Amino acid sequence: MLPCMPTAPKPPSSLEEPSVPAVESRNHGEAVSSTPPELETGYYVRNFEQVLDTVTARYGDLLTDSESAYAEDFGGLDERSKRLYVRLILRRGPCFRRDLLSYDEIDDLAMAAGELREAGFLDHGEEAGLEEGLAVLRRPELIELVISLGELTAAATRKLKRGELLEVLLRPQHQEETRRRLWAEYDIWRPLHGELLLLYRLLFFGNLGQDFSEFVISDLGIVRYESYPLSREHRLFQDRTEIDQAFELRVTRHQVYGLLEEGKLEDALALARVVSDQAEILRPVARRKADGILIRVARELERRGEHQQAVELYAQARRPPARERRCRALEQLGELRQALDLCQEMAASPLDETESGFVPFFEHRMKKKLGLTQKPWKRSRRPTLEMDIDPPQGSIERATLEALAERGRRGIFSENWLWRSLFGLAFWDVVFEPVPGVFHHPFQTGPWDLSRPEFRIRRRERIEQRLDRLREEPDLRPRLWPVYQAKVGIANALVPWHPELEAPLHFALERVSGPTLAIFCDRLSSHLRRYRRGLPDLLVESDDSPVGFELLEVKGPGDQLRPEQGAWIDFLNRHDIPTRILKVRWS
DNA sequence: ACTCTTCTAG
DNA sequence: TTCACACTATCTT
DNA sequence: GATAGTGTGTCTCTAGAAGAGTAA
Ligand SMILES: [Mn+2]
Ligand SMILES: [Mn+2]
Numbered sequence: 123m124l125p126c127m128p129t130a131p132k133p134p135s136s137l138e139e140p141s142v143p144a145v146e147s148r149n150h151g152e153a154v155s156s157t158p159p160e161l162e163t164g165y166y167v168r169n170f171e172q173v174l175d176t177v178t179a180r181y182g183d184l185l186t187d188s189e190s191a192y193a194e195d196f197g198g199l200d201e202r203s204k205r206l207y208v209r210l211i212l213r214r215g216p217c218f219r220r221d222l223l224s225y226d227e228i229d230d231l232a233m234a235a236g237e238l239r240e241a242g243f244l245d246h247g248e249e250a251g252l253e254e255g256l257a258v259l260r261r262p263e264l265i266e267l268v269i270s271l272g273e274l275t276a277a278a279t280r281k282l283k284r285g286e287l288l289e290v291l292l293r294p295q296h297q298e299e300t301r302r303r304l305w306a307e308y309d310i311w312r313p314l315h316g317e318l319l320l321l322y323r324l325l326f327f328g329n330l331g332q333d334f335s336e337f338v339i340s341d342l343g344i345v346r347y348e349s350y351p352l353s354r355e356h357r358l359f360q361d362r363t364e365i366d367q368a369f370e371l372r373v374t375r376h377q378v379y380g381l382l383e384e385g386k387l388e389d390a391l392a393l394a395r396v397v398s399d400q401a402e403i404l405r406p407v408a409r410r411k412a413d414g415i416l417i418r419v420a421r422e423l424e425r426r427g428e429h430q431q432a433v434e435l436y437a438q439a440r441r442p443p444a445r446e447r448r449c450r451a452l453e454q455l456g457e458l459r460q461a462l463d464l465c466q467e468m469a470a471s472p473l474d475e476t477e478s479g480f481v482p483f484f485e486h487r488m489k490k491k492l493g494l495t496q497k498p499w500k501r502s503r504r505p506t507l508e509m510d511i512d513p514p515q516g517s518i519e520r521a522t523l524e525a526l527a528e529r530g531r532r533g534i535f536s537e538n539w540l541w542r543s544l545f546g547l548a549f550w551d552v553v554f555e556p557v558p559g560v561f562h563h564p565f566q567t568g569p570w571d572l573s574r575p576e577f578r579i580r581r582r583e584r585i586e587q588r589l590d591r592l593r594e595e596p597d598l599r600p601r602l603w604p605v606y607q608a609k610v611g612i613a614n615a616l617v618p619w620h621p622e623l624e625a626p627l628h629f630a631l632e633r634v635s636g637p638t639l640a641i642f643c644d645r646l647s648s649h650l651r652r653y654r655r656g657l658p659d660l661l662v663e664s665d666d667s668p669v670g671f672e673l674l675e676v677k678g679p680g681d682q683l684r685p686e687q688g689a690w691i692d693f694l695n696r697h698d699i700p701t702r703i704l705k706v707r708w709s
Numbered sequence: 710a711c712t713c714t715t716c717t718a719g
Numbered sequence: 720t721t722c723a724c725a726c727t728a729t730c731t732t
Numbered sequence: 733g734a735t736a737g738t739g740t741g742t743c744t745c746t747a748g749a750a751g752a753g754t755a756a
Binding site for chain 2: 160161165166212213338339341342
């Protein structure tokens with residue numbers, strides 16, 4: 123791990139604006155924003171406070187005293203101290219060297235630090251681990267420190283890398299002296315309560331993948347979010363238990379991944395067992411997270427040949443591929459009967475296409491091994507086309523597209539993005555409809571339930587109506603093009619806006635009819651997470667197709683069809699949208 | 710002096 | 720800070 | 733052909749500063 127940069131880059135000296143601003147179309151060339159992006163001084167404090175205030179207002183009754191005090195005490199600081207605290211707590215740290223800190227907009231760092239220390243928002247980091255403290259030093263200073271310990275000569279340290287220098291300093295016999303010298307020679311500052319802020323972030327965003335930079339990139343127009351009314355009366359977390367579970371699960375996941383990285387499977391397993399014990403009582407969203415941890419650890423157990431333990435963890439996880447993996451692990455254990463039973467359970471109610479695709483052959487294999495059948499396994503056949511192609515230069519899909527074009531068949535690389543985009547455009551207003559409880563903060567690219575079956579269920583009427591409309595409209599352009607024009611550039615989980623996608627989108631809009639699109643949207647809207655994968659690679663013109671085009675899933679040598687892909691191919695053919703596998707051979 | 714990586718700020 | 724897809728290696732048939 | 737493991741790009745921004753590593 124590399125050190126945090128101990129420096130605080132100066133704000134860029136204001137560059138001279140050219141008197142005649144160059145005409146630059148940023149943001150995908152939508153209307154030129156006339157406002158030169160500029161943020162007021164201390165903008166980051168305002169954003170910070172907005173998060174604290176929102177969370178306090180929405181979750182105040184569920185917060186502990188110390189959690190509430192965090193926001194309240196912060197509010198009591200003066201502006202200077204707030205700025206310093208936010209500057210530091212938002213950086214990687216966790217420790218900083220006083221001599222390398224400098225912010226133009228904070229006039230008196232010492233005074234700010236003094237107040238922060240008094241209010242319990244800053245310390246000298248002596249409690250921090252030595253490793254974290256040492257992270258504030260650059261390589262030359264580490265060398266100096268190593269030499270001062272008398273362990274190595276200057277010459278001997280020359281070639282050592284940063285990590286090796288740290289290793290020397292962290293040796294048990296040197297730790298005490300290293301620690302003493304580090305804190306004697308450097309004034310180290312460490313902002314406190316990062317863990318409380320993490321909780322506030324989780325409550326504000328509902329995840330930890332988003333952070334304060336959302337405010338900035340949004341204010342600057344770098345990312346444009348759709349505007350929708352927030353549901354203030356609906357909380358993402360219903361009670362304290364739910365908050366704790368969500369938070370704990372994220373912490374645990376982080377720990378588990380770290381442990382597995384270090385090869386400490388036993389410790390990871392211990393954590394996984396704790397998760398496993400409480401998996402039953404988790405609500406769906408938390409349950410998914412828990413399942414992810416269980417599956418990850420169980421997978422590692424499988425690799426080590428610990429199939430029995432893997433089976434136990436898989437048994438507590440719901441989401442795919444937990445059952446498939448459990449079947450395979452049971453097979454390894456020789457528990458063929460159990461494997462078959464589980465497999466038939468899956469057959470009765472598959473959770474996704476990996477499950478329904480797995481069931482047939484595995485069931486057959488178990489029956490064969492149990493002596494319940496003799497028949498050989500026959501794979502289901504799908505319409506297939508073969509083609510010889512020259513060079514594998516670039517992607518095989520592109521090469522195939524060119525080869526088809528040479529034969530007078532124009533097409534585009536469509537895969538998942540095209541159909542998701544068309545779905546997103548055709549249902550834009552439905553997606554952003556303010557259904558209660560699905561919009562919690564201003565930086566969402568879609569409603570909270572977009573990927574789940576609830577999306578369809580909760581908007582049943584409107585979705586059915588829209589599908590009916592589509593079924594009446596041969597030409598999609600009058601409906602979708604205006605949406606495209608109006609919304610281009612606005613962040614939407616369904617719609618990527620790369621400029622180079624515009625041409626293929628046009629190509630598709632000229633050829634895909636409303637009734638055809640309705641077939642895709644019907645399926646996608648019913649359970650996006652389940653159906654967003656596996657769509658065929660190419661959309662190609664076709665004269666003898668009832669819909670004017672056909673879809674092709676390109677398969678090179680050594681690439682085989684995945685269950686989700688097979689499921690889409692079968693589905694589309696059932697609905698009279700010609701879809702084939704195109705096997706490519708090198709000529 | 711060079712490339713590569715990480716981090717920050719807006 | 721994931722997820723979907725493809726490629727490669729290895730073993731089995 | 734089945735399976736596991738790995739690599740790639742990814743609409744969750746991006747220019748620029750500075751450090752690390754390397755080589756001459
Ligand atoms: Mn593909
Ligand atoms: Mn393909």
